[in-house]
Amino acid sequence: MTTVKLGEICDFLNGGAWSDKEYVLTGLPVLKVTNCKPSGFALSDIDYLPYSAAEKYAKNKLELGDVIIATVGSHPNLKDSAAGRSCVVNSMVEGYYLNQNAVCMRTKDSDVLDQGYLGYLSKYYEFQHFIQMRGRGAANQMRIAISSIKEYNCKLPNIEIQRRIASILSAYDDLIENNQKQIKLLEEAAQRLYKEWFVDLHFPGYENVKVVDGVPEGWEKKTILDMSSVLRRGISPKYNDKGKYTVINQKCIRQTIMDIKESRQQEKEYPADMNLKDSDIVICSTGSGTLGRVGQVFGDYPDTTFDSHVTLVRAKKPDHSQFLFLTLKYLQPLLMTLGQGSTNQLELPKRVIESYGIICPTEKLIIDFESAILPIHNKITSLVSIIKNATEARDRLLPKLMSGEVEV
Incomplete structure (x- = not known):
């Protein structure tokens, strides 16, 4: 095992400092600190840059496996602090453009520091504690200097062990991500069926129902x-x-x-x-x-x-x-x-x-709709439970692998 400063083995890329005035209705998706949550990425509120800005902000485009560290936020002693929070770019946000108040970390040499291992290192409590304790500023607006993150002393196992650790933990993350994708597809299916039946009025038997002023008979x-x-x-x-x-x-x-x-x-x-x-x-x-x-x-x-x-x-x-x-x-x-x-x-x-x-709608149509949607709801409930269990298992195992308590 070797010890080396993080700044010697990682590249650090600041988030882009563009103006809110540059945002458009559709275009290049932007990832902000507010989208990075302890449970993953919250993508319900996404801003967009114009496609014409792709070359200008090319250095801010995120790649799969990139490690994002929030550098601005409330003090870690406060509930829901963002400062020091880390997220690893998955397929859901690959190609997004990183906004300011965060830094992206990438390994300089994947034969020295495995990118997957770096992602789990960023979630290890020793690393989190190190960078959060170096934040400066008011309790509700603390800033962590990139130079402080670079000073972290990494105790690196050999590259094969790094890759084995990353492989073990990524199996949980792959399961979580796949289930999240399934959930998204199921949500979209439920919403499409609702629109088909109750907005477009193409519910079962609609051909035989009289519609007066846009309202089906019996509604x-x-x-x-x-x-x-x-x-x-x-x-x-x-x-x-x-x-x-x-x-x-x-x-x-x-x-x-x-x-x-x-x-x-x-x-x-x-x-x-x-x-x-x-x-x-x-x-x-x-x-x-x-x-x-x-x-x-x-x-x-x-x-x-x-x-x-x-x-x-x-x-x-x-x-x-x-x-x-x-x-x-x-x-x-x-x-x-x-x-x-x-x-x-x-x-x-x-x-x-x-x-x-x-x-x-009529009582019969509502009950028929419930019968069609309830299996989707129950499947999502099952997937949510699987995600919860996988997350808890990964979080228990991560510190044991990173500390060497569990050998690989």
């Missing part, structure tokens, strides 16, 4: 409240890292699937109907950027509730759950425009959600 106008057994904002938590209860927040609703990893522990008790259940719908209801975002709970979560910035919607009839969720998901772009209040403190009031009117 009726209802509000979201009419279809809900629970529609309410959450609690003001009493946070305690050792608390019995888990509470989700808006950070848990970055994608369609509610992500429990961004939750916190708290000790305040709450009514039984505020415990999250499978197929519950959760909506971001405070602030700009995330306001109106719609997610769904996949699986059951005992002792888990939601905070006051989240609105819970639960279908009145269990066999209406997927229809109600996909209706609200389809309405998400509209919900994101319905905030009230000042720009920096927008609210999506409960009354706005509950009073929103929709044209509701």
Whole structure:
């Protein structure tokens, strides 16, 4: 085993410092620090550079296996600190362009330092602690100098051991990534079927149904409240890292699937109907950027509730759950425009959600739709569980392999 400074064996590439004015509706996708989460990449809010900027920003284009380190963020002692967070570029973000406040690391010689091994080194607690403790600045805006990262002393095993360690750990990451891709395809399939049946009105037997003023016979106008057994904002938590209860927040609703990893522990008790259940719908209801975002709970979560910035919607009839969720998901772009209040403190009031009117299909059609969508929902639930187990197994094994406690 040899010891060498990271700066001697890695190239460091700063993220691009382009202006927000350069962004366009479609083009070259940009990866920001805000897209890099502990659980992976959150890609629901992506900005784009014009295709004509490809040559100008070529050095910021990410390659498969690149290691991204966030160099700006809150102090690591604070909850959800970004400073020092690392992510490894996978096929989902390969070819994206890295924005400022982050640095990309690449090995100079893959026969000295394996790129895959470098990715897992960046997640090793010793490396994380080293760079985070060298951050400077205010608690809510700390900056880690690239020169400090370069000073890290790597204890490198021989290249064959590096590659074996990377191979073992990447098997978990490959499983996680493949399941994430499956989930994305399943989500898209569910949304396409919803649009086909209830927007394009090509539901089973549509040829024999009379349509008057764009509304099929037998359909009726209802509000979201009419279809809900629970529609309410959450609690003001009493946070305690050792608390019995888990509470989700808006950070848990970055994608369609509610992500429990961004939750916190708290000790305040709450009514039984505020415990999250499978197929519950959760909506971001405070602030700009995330306001109106719609997610769904996949699986059951005992002792888990939601905070006051989240609105819970639960279908009145269990066999209406997927229809109600996909209706609200389809309405998400509209919900994101319905905030009230000042720009920096927008609210999506409960009354706005509950009073929103929709044209509701016949009971038989809703149940038929539920029968078609429920297998997709259950498959996603299973894949989410596999991802959770694979992530936990990888995270337990990583420090043991990196420290040499487990030999390869």
